[in-house]
Amino acid sequence: MDYSEMKPCEVRELIRQGKITHQTSGMCNGFAQGNLLILPKAQAYDFLLFTQRNPKPCPILEVGDVGSRLVKRMADNADIATDIPKYRIWKYGELVDEVTDISSLWQDDFVYFLIGCSFSFESELLAADVPVRHIEEGKNVPMYMTNIETQPAGIFHGKTVVSMRPMKPEYVIKAISVTASMPRVHGAPIHIGDPAAIGIADIHKPDFGDSVTIHEGEIPVFWCCGVTPQSAVMSAKPPLAISHAPGHMFITDVKNTLLKD
DSSP, rough: OOTHHHHHHHHHHHHHSSSSSSSTTSSSSTTEEEEEEEEHHHHHHHHHHHHHHTTOOOOEEEEOOOOOEEEEOOOOSTTTTTTTSOOOOOOOTTEEEEESSOOOGGGEEEEEEEEEEEEHHHHHHHHHTOHHHHHTTOOOOOEEEEEOOOOOBTTBBBBEEEEEEOOHHHHHHHHHHHHHTTTTGGSSSSESSOGGGGSSOOSSSSSSSSOOOOTTTTTTEEEETTTTTHHHHHHHHOSOOEOOOOOOOOEEEEEEGEEEE
């Protein structure tokens, strides 16, 4: 089914009903999507400081009130515990489960963080006639753990995660220009070219998401990725954390154009 022209509220309702449990790339064209991390209040300040020190991989869209599941700024009538297709449950830095609803796990001390997502600039790339390979192939974007260290804050630290989109050389400058104007969804690429230079051993074996076709002569272009908080969780090992599953995003009611600098 083509979800590209559906309203965000319509897609969120299908997610809430369990009718959509797959990745959200290409859904609700023109509307921003967000990464998620939920932490108990005891670790929330350290993570908020971490996002401030690492704004490129962790651009904050919204922070929830303590104990509140209601999304107030980025969407209407949205519940952060039900409106994401797939969640990941972390205990002491270990992934212990993936679920489609966290209502039964919700705690009164939870604080949620919505973080900008590169899916948000993909419709802008397409509008500028820059092809996006994983959308063409109906796949999740390939994501990789790098050797680029984040700036630590409190208990949180770890390696930066990047997403990759291959493209012909003539599209690269246009892609840089389009995404540089959108810093709240990662902004301009962090690296262009040789994957080994940022610690990626095999471009065809992403750590998250799906491998995509890279044609001869194409250049891999890398953007900071909102899966970086999950890297920080793996390094910091808080007693409990909940995130989205990579590629399974929260779809907001906010137009991508409103997130431009």
